[in-house]
Amino acid sequence: MIASPLFVISRQVMREAWRRRTLPVLALFGCGIIIASAFLSFFQLGTEIKFFKDVAMTVIFLFGAMATLVLVSTQLSGEIESRTIYNVLSKPVRRYELVLGKFFGATAAIAVAVAPMVTILMFFMYVDQGGSLFEAVKAGYMLWLSFVVLSAVALAIASFSSSIVCAALSVLVYVASYLKGAVIAYAGMVTYSRVAAGAAQAFYYLLPNFENLNVRMAVVHNEVVPWAYLFRTTLYAAALSAFFLYLGTQIFEEREF
Amino acid sequence: MICSALARDFHRNDAGGDSPVQPVISVHDLAKRYRSTLRSDRAALLGLTLDVPRGEIYGFLGPNGAGKTTTIKLLLGLIRPTGGGGTVLGHPLGSVDARRRVGFLPESPYFYEYLRGDELLDYYGSLFGLTDPVRRERVDALLRLVGLWEQRRLSVRKYSRGMLQRLGLAQALINDPDLVILDEPAGGLDPIGRREMRDILLGLRERGKTVFLSSHILAEVETVCDRVAILHRGELVTVGRIGDLLAGSREMELTIHGANGSLARHIETIPGATIHHGMDATVVVVPEQRFVYPVIDLVRESGGQIVSLGAKRERLEDVFVKLVGARDAAGGPAPDKNGGAA
Numbered sequence: 214m215i216a217s218p219l220f221v222i223s224r225q226v227m228r229e230a231w232r233r234r235t236l237p238v239l240a241l242f243g244c245g246i247i248i249a250s251a252f253l254s255f256f257q258l259g260t261e262i263k264f265f266k267d268v269a270m271t272v273i274f275l276f277g278a279m280a281t282l283v284l285v286s287t288q289l290s291g292e293i294e295s296r297t298i299y300n301v302l303s304k305p306v307r308r309y310e311l312v313l314g315k316f317f318g319a320t321a322a323i324a325v326a327v328a329p330m331v332t333i334l335m336f337f338m339y340v341d342q343g344g345s346l347f348e349a350v351k352a353g354y355m356l357w358l359s360f361v362v363l364s365a366v367a368l369a370i371a372s373f374s375s376s377i378v379c380a381a382l383s384v385l386v387y388v389a390s391y392l393k394g395a396v397i398a399y400a401g402m403v404t405y406s407r408v409a410a411g412a413a414q415a416f417y418y419l420l421p422n423f424e425n426l427n428v429r430m431a432v433v434h435n436e437v438v439p440w441a442y443l444f445r446t447t448l449y450a451a452a453l454s455a456f457f458l459y460l461g462t463q464i465f466e467e468r469e470f
Numbered sequence: 471m472i473c474s475a476l477a478r479d480f481h482r483n484d485a486g487g488d489s490p491v492q493p494v495i496s497v498h499d500l501a502k503r504y505r506s507t508l509r510s511d512r513a514a515l516l517g518l519t520l521d522v523p524r525g526e527i528y529g530f531l532g533p534n535g536a537g538k539t540t541t542i543k544l545l546l547g548l549i550r551p552t553g554g555g556g557t558v559l560g561h562p563l564g565s566v567d568a569r570r571r572v573g574f575l576p577e578s579p580y581f582y583e584y585l586r587g588d589e590l591l592d593y594y595g596s597l598f599g600l601t602d603p604v605r606r607e608r609v610d611a612l613l614r615l616v617g618l619w620e621q622r623r624l625s626v627r628k629y630s631r632g633m634l635q636r637l638g639l640a641q642a643l644i645n646d647p648d649l650v651i652l653d654e655p656a657g658g659l660d661p662i663g664r665r666e667m668r669d670i671l672l673g674l675r676e677r678g679k680t681v682f683l684s685s686h687i688l689a690e691v692e693t694v695c696d697r698v699a700i701l702h703r704g705e706l707v708t709v710g711r712i713g714d715l716l717a718g719s720r721e722m723e724l725t726i727h728g729a730n731g732s733l734a735r736h737i738e739t740i741p742g743a744t745i746h747h748g749m750d751a752t753v754v755v756v757p758e759q760r761f762v763y764p765v766i767d768l769v770r771e772s773g774g775q776i777v778s779l780g781a782k783r784e785r786l787e788d789v790f791v792k793l794v795g796a797r798d799a800a801g802g803p804a805p806d807k808n809g810g811a812a
Contacts, residue, residue, distance in 0.1 A: 216599070303548070
C-alpha cells in the first residue's frame with residue numbers, strides 16, 4: 214500500500230507521542246486521579262456523583278490541554294531545533310503536508326490519550342447511575358474539539374517560533390481565550406472610551422472562544438447538550454482550526470532552514 | 471557485491487523531465503543573501519553558475535563559509551535564492567519532482583532518537599511512497615550495505631557518530647536516487663568506514679548515478695571525484711576535471727641522500743627551488759625541468775646521491791591551497807589554474 218506523506222507523518226507523530234512516553238504518562242496520571250476522585254467523592258454526602266463528574270471533567274480538561282501543549286509545541290519547532298527537518302523536507306514532502314500531518318497525528322494521539330479518561334468517567338457514571346453516558350461522550354468529544362483548536366493554534370505559533378516560545382504563547386492564548394468574556398465585560402464596565410471598547414471587541418473576535426466548547430457543567434448537572442449545538446460547535450472548531458492551519462502553513466511555507 | 475545486488479533489486483526511477491545529455495544540476499547566477507540585521511545582509515553566494523554532468527562524482531569544495539551548504543540547501547529548496555535559478559534533474563530547484571529522485575545526506579545528520587535504525591529507514595522510505603515489500607527489501611539491503619545490519623534493532627539514540635553517518639547514507643539511498651547529494655559524508659567515519667563509503671560512491675557511479683559531494687577531506691575527493699568545483703566566499707574559483715587540475719604543474723622533484731648543509735645553501739640559490747629536509751632524505755622541488763641539471767651537478771660535487779627524480783605530482787590539496795590562498799591574498803578572484811577566468 215502506498216501511503217501519502219500526510220498519512221505517513223501523522224502516523225509518525227502518533228508513534229513519537231507513544232515512544233516519548235509524555236502522553237501515556239499524562240493519560241495514566243489523569244486516569245489515576247479520576248479513579249481516586251471516584252472513591253473520594255464518597256465523602257461528599259448527597260452530591261457524590263456530581264463531585265466525581267466535576268473532578269473527572271476538570272482532570273480531562275487539564276491533562277488533555279497539557280498533553281496537547283507538550284505534544285504540539287515540540288512537533289514543528291522540535292524538528293527545526295533538532296535539525297531532523299532537513300531529512301524530511303529533502304524528501305518529496307510539501308511543507309503544508311508536514312504541518313497538516315503533524316496536526317492530524319497530534320489530534321489523533323490526543324484522542325487516544327483522552328479516551329481512557331472518558332471511559333473511566335463513563336464507567337463510574339454507569340456504576341452510580343449518575344446520568345446519561347451519551348452526554349459524557351458528547352462532553353468528551355467537545356473537550357477534544359477544544360484540543361483540536363488548541364493544536365491548530367499551537368502549530369500556527371510553532372511555524373515561526375521555538376518550542377519554548379510556542380508553548381508559552383499557546384498557554385497564553387488558551388488562557389486568554391477562556392477569560393475573554395470576562396475581559397470584555399470588565400472593559401465595558403470600566404471604560405467609556407470607544408478605542409478601548411474597540412480593542413476589547415477585536416480581542417474578543419480574534420481569539421477562539423473555547424468557552425463555546427465547554428459543556429462540562431452540563432454533564433455535571435445532567436443537562437442535555439442539543440445535537441444542533443454539537444453540530445454548530447463542530448463547524449466552529451473546524452473553521453477555527455482551518456484558519457489557524459492556513460496561517461501556519463503560509464508562514465511555514467516562507468520559512469528558511 | 472551488495473551494490474550489484476541493489477542495482478539488480480531496485481526499481482529504476484526513469485520518470486522525469488530531464489534528458490540524458492542535460493546536466494543533472496544546472497544553476498545560473500545563483501545568489502543568496504541572508505539578512506543579518508534589519509538594515510544589513512550578508513552575501514553567502516554570489517552568482518554561482520555550475521553544470522554537473524550525469525553519471526559523475528562531482529566534488530564541491532571550499533573552505534568554511536564558502537557557500538557549499540548554502541548551495542546544497544538552495545538545490546533542495548530548503549532556502550530560496552535571492553538571485554538566479556536553475557534546475558535539478560530537469561525540474562526547478564527544490565521542486566517535489568526533483569526531490570523524488572534525489573538522496574540527501576546532511577552534514578552531521580540528526581535523526582529521531584526514539585526510532586530504531588530499521589524503523590527510521592522505513593519511515594523515510596514511506597515518505598517516498600514506496601510500497602511495503604519494496605521498502606522492506608531496500609531497508610534490509612541498505613542496512614547490510616552500510617554495515618548496520620547487526621545494529622538495525624538498536625535505538626538511534628545508542629548509535630555512535632560513525633553509525634549515524636552510515637545510517638544517514640542509507641536514508642539518502644532509500645529511494646534509489648538518480649542524484650545523491652552528500653554534505654561531508656566522511657565526517658565521524660573511521661578509516662575503514664571511509665573506505666567503505668568510497669566503495670559505495672564508486673558503486674553508485676558504476677550504476678550511472680550522479681554524486682554531488684561536498685567535503686573537506688581533499689584526499690578522498692581526489693580519489694573518487696571525476697570533476698571538482700572550488701568555491702570561495704560565495705564565488706566559484708575554478709571548476710574542472712581532477713586530471714586537468716592536477717596536470718598543470720611543471721615542477722620537478724628530486725630526492726637526495728647525504729645532502730649536507732653547504733649543498734642546501736647552494737640549491738637555495740636556484741630561482742624558485744624549495745628544500746624539505748626529511749629524516750633520511752632531502753626533497754628538492756624546482757619550478758621547471760631546466761633547473762634540474764644545476765641541482766644534479768651540485769649533488770655530484772657534494773658527494774650526495776640522487777634517489778629519485780620525476781615530475782612533481784600535485785595533490786588536490788596543493789591546488790586548493792594555491793587557488794584559495796591566491797584569492798585571499800588578492801582579496802578578489804584568483805586566476806583559474808589553467809589560465810582561464812575563474
